[in-house]
Amino acid sequence: MADQENVSRSTTLRLSEIFASLQGESTRVGLPTVFVRLTGCPLRCTWCDTAYAFKGGESVSLESVLEDVASHGLHSVCVTGGEPLAQTACLPLLTALCDAGHSVSLETSGALDISAVDPRVSRIMDLKAPGSGESARNRFENIALLNARDEIKMVLADEADYDWAKARIAEYDLAARCTVLLSPVAGKLDPARLAEWIVRDRLPVRFQLQLHKVLWQDARGR
DSSP, rough: OOHHHHHHHHEEEEEEEEEEEOOOSSTTTEEEEEEEEEESOOOOTTSSGGGGGGOOOOEEEEHHHHHHHHTOOOOOOESSSSSSGGGTTTHHHHHHHHHOOOEEEEESSSSOOOOTTTTSSSSEEEOOOOOGTTGGGOOOOGGGGGOOOOOEEESSHHHHHHHHHHOOOOOOOGGHHHGEEOOOOOHHHHHSHHHHHHHTTSSSSSSSSOHHHHHHOOOTTT
């Protein structure tokens, strides 16, 4: 316990924001959740809606993050970005949140190694379709590390992206490993078209819209 306390006091993170809202994505959609958004991301997806988290933020201790999270009184916590794993301190943060009794999810781009993430964490991992401009950054080695508590998310801008996603689902037998989520890029791909393609092809996936965009558009801290 003393070692854990020393880690929390000495570890710092670059933080963009902490806020309580409803989870807008994944199988946890709709759950009241505390979001911990870390600063920084090595990717530049064409459709990114959180570019404000690329830089700035403030340097805070892990201990103060835990106190802020606890003050919201919610069981579910989502660590997101940016790309949270771009900060080495993300790993002890995830473990500390689990140790505090939270149900923790991690939203990650899939471009960085996920092997060291605490096994109690649900890893919501992107695979970047070509329309993102970052498909070359996919770390496909991560797929073998996923299990039933994890999820794969693919955000699609057009039919070419959908065909790419369908091919990856078959190539890696993704649905047998974990839940697969397909989302349309807001304002680019008609959600109804994506839904029709999924039904037509009997894809073993879950269609999702970003609930927070439906409720609050692109308001920060929502």
